[in-house]
Amino acid sequence: xxxxxxxDGQYYFxxxxxxxxxxxxxxxxxGSTLTxxxxxxxxxxxxxxxxxxxxxxxxxxxxxxxxxxxxSLELAKNLLDSxxxxxxxxxxxxxxxxxxxxxxxxxxxxxxxxxTAGSPLFLESEFGxxxxxxSGQTLITLTDRLARFVQTGTITTTTANESITVTVPxxxxxxxxxxxxxxxxxxxxxxxxxxxxxxxxxxxxxxSIAYGTLDYVYWIARS
Amino acid sequence: MSYGILVKNIDGRVQMDExxxxxxxxxxxxxxxxVGSEYPPVGISSSEMIxxxxxxxxxxxVGVNADPNTTYDGPAFMSTNNYYITRFEGPTSGFGYHVLKxxxxxxxxxxxxxxxxxxNSSSQVVFSATESSINFKIVALGNYGTAAxxxxxxxxxxxxxxxxxxxxxxxxTHTRVYVPLYDxxxxxxxxxxxxxxxxxxxxxxxxxxxxxxxxxxxxxGGTSIQYLILERIP
Numbered sequence: 350x351x352x353x354x355x356x357d358g359q360y361y362f363x364x365x366x367x368x369x370x371x372x373x374x375x376x377x378x379x380g381s382t383l384t385x386x387x388x389x390x391x392x393x394x395x396x397x398x399x400x401x402x403x404x405x406x407x408x409x410x411x412x413x414x415x416x417x418x419x420x421s422l423e424l425a426k427n428l429l430d431s432x433x434x435x436x437x438x439x440x441x442x443x444x445x446x447x448x449x450x451x452x453x454x455x456x457x458x459x460x461x462x463x464x465t466a467g468s469p470l471f472l473e474s475e476f477g478x479x480x481x482x483x484s485g486q487t488l489i490t491l492t493d494r495l496a497r498f499v500q501t502g503t504i505t506t507t508t509a510n511e512s513i514t515v516t517v518p519x520x521x522x523x524x525x526x527x528x529x530x531x532x533x534x535x536x537x538x539x540x541x542x543x544x545x546x547x548x549x550x551x552x553x554x555x556x557s558i559a560y561g562t563l564d565y566v567y568w569i570a571r572s
Numbered sequence: 573m574s575y576g577i578l579v580k581n582i583d584g585r586v587q588m589d590e591x592x593x594x595x596x597x598x599x600x601x602x603x604x605x606x607v608g609s610e611y612p613p614v615g616i617s618s619s620e621m622i623x624x625x626x627x628x629x630x631x632x633x634v635g636v637n638a639d640p641n642t643t644y645d646g647p648a649f650m651s652t653n654n655y656y657i658t659r660f661e662g663p664t665s666g667f668g669y670h671v672l673k674x675x676x677x678x679x680x681x682x683x684x685x686x687x688x689x690x691x692n693s694s695s696q697v698v699f700s701a702t703e704s705s706i707n708f709k710i711v712a713l714g715n716y717g718t719a720a721x722x723x724x725x726x727x728x729x730x731x732x733x734x735x736x737x738x739x740x741x742x743x744x745t746h747t748r749v750y751v752p753l754y755d756x757x758x759x760x761x762x763x764x765x766x767x768x769x770x771x772x773x774x775x776x777x778x779x780x781x782x783x784x785x786x787x788x789x790x791x792x793g794g795t796s797i798q799y800l801i802l803e804r805i806p
Contacts, residue, residue: 478579480688480701486805495587498595498674527800529742568621
């Protein structure tokens with residue numbers, strides 16, 4: 350997430366991580382005092398959220414629409430100025446140019462919103478599921494992308510260039526499905542292979558070197 | 573969905589359900605190769621997988637098949653820049669690896685009586701927070717492009733602790749031929765490089781390199797490398 354300001358520039362945003370997600374969440378920390386209207390716009394036309402925060406000390410702004418990299422999110426002026434309740438459709442605005450999405454961090458609350466420059470005003474996830482193990486290590490949070498092991502097996506080939514198709518229910522050719530082949534020691538190039546992900550299956554084609562029977566262990570993980 | 577549990581992340585991707593199959597390192601302690609190479613496939617069973625990390629800055633070459641000194645059966649993982657690998661430079665500290673095994677539905681229930689557990693339709697425990705049934709989680713995955721790069725490809729993400737991260741990669745070719753008698757020296761190698769930037773923090777680069785003795789600029793192309801970077805949860 351990078352930010353291009355057209356005015357004010359009192360707030361900026363940083364990604365927590367470089368992961369890509371389709372939903373952006375902006376949260377204001379406990380203790381922040383916002384007494385203004387807040388509007389978010391996508392491409393200057395579609396209102397995504399419009400909330401009035403009269404004396405509310407904590408609020409969440411959620412982009413109700415899916416946001417993808419390349420979108421421009423327009424932040425109404427009155428989030429940036431003194432919070433006097435200006436018409437959000439007037440005046441200069443800050444424009445957020447979305448290059449990556451994870452979550453939005455608001456910081457540097459100069460002026461009315463009060464905080465020292467550069468100090469984050471928030472944020473941790475305050476909704477969703479978090480699971481910790483007995484050692485206090487975080488196992489799962491709202492933003493984790495976890496691998497779910499799907500299937501394993503051994504593919505046996507007997508001839509060079511042999512092509513074997515393995516059925517994997519539900520599989521599609523995208524980055525959510527991952528096929529991994531265990532590398533084995535063997536004759537030069539004999540264990541070379543080519544993997545093709547299909548709908549409902551994947552295909553392993555053995556290399557061109559004759560080396561008798563060769564086994565390939567495969568793993569499939571979905572995320 | 574008429575019963576069970578379904579948890580999705582903020583992106584809408586499924587994190588867990590009652591069909592969870594866990595992946596455990598077995599043995600729990602990390603294996604270690606200080607010098608040269610490792611033959612982890614020898615002796616392991618079908619369905620098991622090897623995840624390898626470099627312990628210091630350098631490459632891990634995967635699927636190195638040729639050993640002209642023996643029976644042409646070379647190691648599957650190489651960590652040092654030696655006879656087998658002339659294009660990649662391995663880490664001086666060697667590498668660590670885990671043998672990974674999947675387990676479905678046979679996780680031990682919590683012995684403390686507390687925590688978060690999920691049972692499948694056969695009343696088997698498929699997830700137990702207190703038993704640490706999740707030992708790895710994905711940090712990053714994707715397909716590295718068709719361009720061939722050897723040294724420091726374009727990865728820019730800096731992870732806070734590379735010692736917790738392991739890599740699985742997959743691609744179409746990983747061949748090494750070296751027969752000096754006939755002046756034949758050709759290789760197409762895939763692997764990855766750990767770049768330690770500050771302390772244990774650093775980046776991971778997916779790499780491939782090919783060529784021969786007189787034309788090291790000849791690179792394998794046209795195939796992307798699928799990768800999965802896993803973080804070990806203590």
